[in-house]
Amino acid sequence: MKLQTKLTLFNAISKLVIVVLFVLLLPSLIQNINHTYTDNRLRKQQNKLLQIVKSQGIGTYMQNDESYGSYLPLKEEYISLDVVAPNYFLDTIKNEKRLVEHDTIEYRILSHTFKTGQKNYLLEIGKSVNTLGETSTALQNIALEILLGMIFLTILADLVYSNYILNPLGLIIKTKLIGNKFPNFGTYEKVKTSTSDFQYLDQSIHQMIEAIENAFHKEREFISNASHELMTPISILQSKIENMFNRDDITDEVKVRMLEMQKILNRLKNITKTLLLISQIENEQFLKDDHIKAKELLQEVYDEISIRLEQKNITIDISVPDGIELININKFLLFNLFFNLINNAIKYNRESGEIKIDGFMKDNNLIIQIADTGIGIADDQLPYIFNRFKKLRQSLQQESYGLGLPIVKSIADFHHITITVTSQLEKGSVFTLVFPVSVLN
Amino acid sequence: MNILIIEDERSLARELEIFLAGANYVCEICYNGKTASQKIAINLYDFILIDLGLPDYEGLDLLKEAKKNNPDAACIILTARAEVYDRIKGLDLGADDYLAKPFSMLELQSRMQAITRRKFGLKHTIITLGEFSVDLDNRTIAHNGTTISTITKKEYDLVAYLILHKNRTLTRPQLSEHIWGSIINDDCDSNYIDVHIKNIRKKLNTYAPADWLETVRGLGYKIKLN
Numbered sequence: 001m002k003l004q005t006k007l008t009l010f011n012a013i014s015k016l017v018i019v020v021l022f023v024l025l026l027p028s029l030i031q032n033i034n035h036t037y038t039d040n041r042l043r044k045q046q047n048k049l050l051q052i053v054k055s056q057g058i059g060t061y062m063q064n065d066e067s068y069g070s071y072l073p074l075k076e077e078y079i080s081l082d083v084v085a086p087n088y089f090l091d092t093i094k095n096e097k098r099l100v101e102h103d104t105i106e107y108r109i110l111s112h113t114f115k116t117g118q119k120n121y122l123l124e125i126g127k128s129v130n131t132l133g134e135t136s137t138a139l140q141n142i143a144l145e146i147l148l149g150m151i152f153l154t155i156l157a158d159l160v161y162s163n164y165i166l167n168p169l170g171l172i173i174k175t176k177l178i179g180n181k182f183p184n185f186g187t188y189e190k191v192k193t194s195t196s197d198f199q200y201l202d203q204s205i206h207q208m209i210e211a212i213e214n215a216f217h218k219e220r221e222f223i224s225n226a227s228h229e230l231m232t233p234i235s236i237l238q239s240k241i242e243n244m245f246n247r248d249d250i251t252d253e254v255k256v257r258m259l260e261m262q263k264i265l266n267r268l269k270n271i272t273k274t275l276l277l278i279s280q281i282e283n284e285q286f287l288k289d290d291h292i293k294a295k296e297l298l299q300e301v302y303d304e305i306s307i308r309l310e311q312k313n314i315t316i317d318i319s320v321p322d323g324i325e326l327i328n329i330n331k332f333l334l335f336n337l338f339f340n341l342i343n344n345a346i347k348y349n350r351e352s353g354e355i356k357i358d359g360f361m362k363d364n365n366l367i368i369q370i371a372d373t374g375i376g377i378a379d380d381q382l383p384y385i386f387n388r389f390k391k392l393r394q395s396l397q398q399e400s401y402g403l404g405l406p407i408v409k410s411i412a413d414f415h416h417i418t419i420t421v422t423s424q425l426e427k428g429s430v431f432t433l434v435f436p437v438s439v440l441n
Numbered sequence: 442m443n444i445l446i447i448e449d450e451r452s453l454a455r456e457l458e459i460f461l462a463g464a465n466y467v468c469e470i471c472y473n474g475k476t477a478s479q480k481i482a483i484n485l486y487d488f489i490l491i492d493l494g495l496p497d498y499e500g501l502d503l504l505k506e507a508k509k510n511n512p513d514a515a516c517i518i519l520t521a522r523a524e525v526y527d528r529i530k531g532l533d534l535g536a537d538d539y540l541a542k543p544f545s546m547l548e549l550q551s552r553m554q555a556i557t558r559r560k561f562g563l564k565h566t567i568i569t570l571g572e573f574s575v576d577l578d579n580r581t582i583a584h585n586g587t588t589i590s591t592i593t594k595k596e597y598d599l600v601a602y603l604i605l606h607k608n609r610t611l612t613r614p615q616l617s618e619h620i621w622g623s624i625i626n627d628d629c630d631s632n633y634i635d636v637h638i639k640n641i642r643k644k645l646n647t648y649a650p651a652d653w654l655e656t657v658r659g660l661g662y663k664i665k666l667n
Binding site: 228229231232236237238239240242245246252255256263273274277304307310311332336339340343404 | 457463494522541542543544545547609610618621623624626632633636640660
C-alpha cells in the first residue's frame, strides 16, 4: 500500500472513531449542560420570586396560608408555595416525579425554604425533564451529519496535502534512483522540498551515488593507466623480437620459438589495447561526428571479413535498405561493433553455415539483426555474455579472450544502441541492434 | 635519409635505431626533450619521430618547434597515450602520421615510405617480380603490361608490404597487424593470412608461376628480390 494511502486511511479511521465516541457521549453531555442551564434558571426564578415577596409581601401569592400553585397549560413548568413547619429547612435541586392532574411527570425541582412574617414557607419551582431530553436525539443526528461531512472534507484536504508533501519522495526515487543510468549519473540537482527528512534522504542518496561514482572512476582510471603503462614495455619487447628475426646468426629453429613469443605478445597486446579502448569509450573520449550509410558500413566490414567467411565456407546475406544513413556516430567504433558481431557469427558457426543480416525501420528506429546458424548460447549463460573475460562458448578452432562482446556492448551503449540476444543451442543466435532516432538521418 | 628519434625509453630508442639503420636510414637519438629541442634548432632532418610522453618536455611543443625549424621534415608521433584528443591535436599541428604504441617497426617503415612517396615525390616505381610487375604508385599488379584486375586491395597490400620488407621473412602476426591492425578484435588467430596468400597465388598462377612469393616453413612468407 502506498504511504499516502496509508496515512490518509489512518487519518480517516482515527477521526471516525473520535467522532463516533463524541456522538455517543453527546446525550449525557447535553444533559449535563441542560442541567446546569436549568438549575441556573431555577435559581434566578427563585431569586426573582423572593424579591417580589420581600418587596410586596407574601400576600401577593398567598392569603390565609393557603397553598399557592401555578403551572403552564402543558404542565412543563410549575411553581408552588406552602407553609411548612418553622424548623423545616430545605434547599435542593433534584429530579422528582409529581402527580399533576392524573399525569405523573418527571420534573427538575428546586426546593427552597424561606422565612417571612414569622412563618416558614417552602417554594418549589419545577421544570419538566421531557422538554429537556427531547432535543438531544435531534442534536445527535445533526452533529453526526456535520462531523461526517467535516471528516470527508479533511480526508480530501489530507489527500491533497499528503500528495503535495510526499511529492519530493517520488521525485527523489524517480530522478535519483530509477532515472540514474549507471554509470552516467549526471549532475546533482537538489530536489525541492522543505521537509528536512526528504532533504536528508536526498543528500544521503547523493552521497551514496558519489561514493559509487568515485569507485567507478577509480576503476576506469586504473584500467586506463594500467593499459597505458603496459603499452611501453610491450612495445619494447615487440621491437626486440622484430629485430631478432632479422639476424642471420639466429637459427630457424630459434626463430620458430620466437614466433611463439611473438604470438603470445600479440595476445597481450590485443588484450591491453581492447581494455584501453573500452575504458576510452566509457570515458567518452571518442567523438561522434561521423556519418555513413548503414549499407556502406556493412559493406566495409564485409570487405575486411570476407576472407574468414571463405575459410569456413559460410554464406552471408546482407539485406539493408539503401537509403538509411547513420549520423552522429563514430565510424571507427561502429565498424568494430559490426566486425566483432559478424566475426563471432563466423567463429561460432558450423562449417558451410549461414549468416543473415537484416536491416529495417520500425517505429522510427533502425533495427539490424545478425543471425547465425552456429552453436548457440545456453539460456543460463545469456545474461553473462557481455561480461569481460567471460568465455562461455567453446570455440572449435580459434582462440579468443572474451572481450569481443564486451567491446560490442561498450560501443552500443556509447551510441545509445540497445542490443538484445536470443539464442537456441545448436541452432544459432540472433543479435538485434536497435538504433535510436538520434543517430538516424 | 636523416632521422631524429626522440624517445625517453632507451631500450626502445635503441631498437628503433637498429631497425632503421638496417633499412639504410641515418639515425640520431635523443632521450629527452631538451636535447631534442636543441638538435631540432641546429640540424636538418628528413624524419623526426616524437614520443609524446617525454618526462621533461611537452611532446606537442617539440612538434611545433620541429615544424618551425625543420619545415621540410616529416614528423611522426609515437605515443602510448592513444587518446583521440591527442590524435586530432597532433594531426592539426602538422604531424604527418601517428603511431600508437605498441607498434610494429615494419609498420613504421611502411608509413615512412608512404610519406616519402607523398612528400618527397619518389619517381615512378615499378618493381619487377618474374613475369609480373608491381606498380607502387597506382597500387596494381600487372602481367606483361596487363593489370590483373582480380587482385583485391588487401591482396595488393600484402604483396606491397612484402616487397617493402623484401628478403625478410614476415611472420603471420606481423602481416595480420598490417592488414587488420586497426581493428579491435577478439581473437588472436592469424591464419587468415594463409587464405589471402593462397588466393594471391591462385590468381597469379593462371598467368605465370609466382615462385618469388615464398613460404618460409613454420615462420611466414617472404619475397625475394635483388
